[in-house]
Amino acid sequence: MKLIARIVAIVASFVLLFAAYGGRVDPNIWTLPALATLALPAVALVALVILLLLAAFRQWRSAVVMLGAFLLAWPTLRLITPFNFFHSSPDKDKHQLSVMTMNVEQFNWQDGDSKPSKTMRYILDTDADIVVIQEGLVYFPFEKQAKLKPMLAELYEKYPYRKKHFYDVGILSKYPFTEVESPVLAQDTLNYFIKAWDVDAPGGNLRVVSMHLSSLRMNQNDNRIIESMGKPSGRKQRAKSVLKKLTGGFRGHVRQSQAVRQLLDDSGTDVLVMGDMNETPGSFAYRTICGDDLRDAWADAGFGPTYTFHTNHLYVKIDHILYRGDMKVLSCRRDKKGESDHYPMVAVFQR
Numbered sequence: 148m149k150l151i152a153r154i155v156a157i158v159a160s161f162v163l164l165f166a167a168y169g170g171r172v173d174p175n176i177w178t179l180p181a182l183a184t185l186a187l188p189a190v191a192l193v194a195l196v197i198l199l200l201l202a203a204f205r206q207w208r209s210a211v212v213m214l215g216a217f218l219l220a221w222p223t224l225r226l227i228t229p230f231n232f233f234h235s236s237p238d239k240d241k242h243q244l245s246v247m248t249m250n251v252e253q254f255n256w257q258d259g260d261s262k263p264s265k266t267m268r269y270i271l272d273t274d275a276d277i278v279v280i281q282e283g284l285v286y287f288p289f290e291k292q293a294k295l296k297p298m299l300a301e302l303y304e305k306y307p308y309r310k311k312h313f314y315d316v317g318i319l320s321k322y323p324f325t326e327v328e329s330p331v332l333a334q335d336t337l338n339y340f341i342k343a344w345d346v347d348a349p350g351g352n353l354r355v356v357s358m359h360l361s362s363l364r365m366n367q368n369d370n371r372i373i374e375s376m377g378k379p380s381g382r383k384q385r386a387k388s389v390l391k392k393l394t395g396g397f398r399g400h401v402r403q404s405q406a407v408r409q410l411l412d413d414s415g416t417d418v419l420v421m422g423d424m425n426e427t428p429g430s431f432a433y434r435t436i437c438g439d440d441l442r443d444a445w446a447d448a449g450f451g452p453t454y455t456f457h458t459n460h461l462y463v464k465i466d467h468i469l470y471r472g473d474m475k476v477l478s479c480r481r482d483k484k485g486e487s488d489h490y491p492m493v494a495v496f497q498r
Contacts, residue, residue, distance in 0.1 A: 149209075152201055156209035159197045160216035166190040167220035170430040174397035181397040182390075184430050185463070188227055188452065191220070226428035226443055227464060228452045235448075235477055241497045242349030243477070247275040248421035248466055249491035250359070251283045256292050264294040266485035270319070271301055273482075275493060277346060278306070278319040279357035281423045282487075315340040316357040316422070323347050327354070331410045339403045343410060350474070350498035354414045358422040360403045360432065363396035397432075400425065404432035411438070417472030417498065423489060425465050437469060444468040444494040448479040455481060458488040466492050474498035 166187040169180025183190070194213065201210040217224070237243060247270070254264045270278055289295050289302065306319035310326065318324070327343035339361040346353045404426075411418060420441065426432040428443065437443070445453070445468065455466035466489055468479065479494040 149206065152206035152209040155197060156201060156212040159194050160212055163190055163194045163216050163220050167223040167429065170434050172431065173401060174431055175401055178394045178397060181431060182393065185427055187429060191224060223429040226446045229446045229449050231448055231450050235475055237477055237497055244348055244496045244498060245275040245493065246419060246421065246468065247273060247278045247491055247493045248468060249485065250281040250423040250466065250487055250489035252487035252489065253282050254292055254294055255486050256294060262294065263297045266487055267295050267298050269484040271298060271305060273493060276321050277355060279355065279421050280317050281315055281359040283317050310344065315359050316342045318344055318355065318357060320346055329410055329413065331406050341407055341410065351417065354418045356410060356418065356420045358407055358420065358424060360400050360425045361396065363393055363425055400432040404435040407436050408438060417474060418470065420469040423466050427463055427465060440471045441469040442471065444470060444476045444479040448476045453481045455490045455492060456488065457490060468492050468494045
């Protein structure tokens with residue numbers, strides 16, 4: 148029994164560390180680590196169960212091995228499951244700034260529902276100082292979407308500074324801003340979108356970057372494929388179909404994340420990077436964008452595991468709020484609001 152326990156502990160520890168640090172490997176070189184990183188929450192849960200079973204059966208040496216693997220993996224695990232029991236107290240002499248990011252899924256305009264948009268209602272009620280949205284303006288401006296018309300007056304009053312882009316991303320701000328001109332932002336963005344604005348926010352100029360890296364192209368059909376993988380007929384072909392999409396998505400994100408990183412390297416000190424990365428914490432794209440200077444608001448002020456994408460039985464955290472500079476995050480939360488396939492992230496900063 149001791150031998151079996153040690154083998155299980157060693158294998159489980161290796162898999163946990165492989166998933167925790169697979170994001171350090173370029174998917175163009177080897178894709179398996181990227182897939183392992185995507186599965187990290189599930190891998191960590193299984194590893195925790197194994198650790199508890201080893202302790203229950205008094206296999207202490209094997210349990211210590213597993214515990215050591217958790218400690219080594221913690222720098223990545225804290226990105227997906229932080230335990231911030233205490234929050235920083237606000238400084239009365241400094242300004243507070245609330246921000247939100249949300250993939251609004253085009254406000255579900257295609258449903259043809261004339262009822263006011265629950266997503267826009269949530270955005271207005273939350274009353275964040277700066278809101279960046281993805282998949283919000285692909286087809287029509289606000290004025291042409293019937294679901295938004297009942298709230299337009301409130302929107303215009305609350306957010307006098309707005310920028311609507313034909314393709315994908317937009318900003319709603321209570322403070323004036325100027326759009327950033329950069330060679331990085333002038334490239335072909337048909338598959339992914341990056342926009343940046345310099346906002347005249349309380350506490351000084353703040354560069355806000357909204358990103359929407361390309362989708363991994365998982366759809367309802369892929370969901371049916373995943374669910375049917377247990378069936379013997381055509382299992383191999385179905386698995387190849389899904390893996391091909393994931394592989395292409397991971398490799399495409401390498402170039403896209405490098406473009407975001409280049410923009411950040413050319414930016415000033417105080418920066419907020421928000422949006423739908425289509426990558427989980429600890430992935431290669433995530434690590435590329437964060438570099439050595441960006442911090443994760445959820446890791447610093449959130450609590451427990453969470454997810455932002457919640458469709459097709461896929462529950463992953465792919466929406467992020469990253470920051471750097473003379474600013475401190477006071478709180479960060481994920482709300483289960485709106486009618487999009489993504490949940491919003493909201494954070495409050497002090498600067």
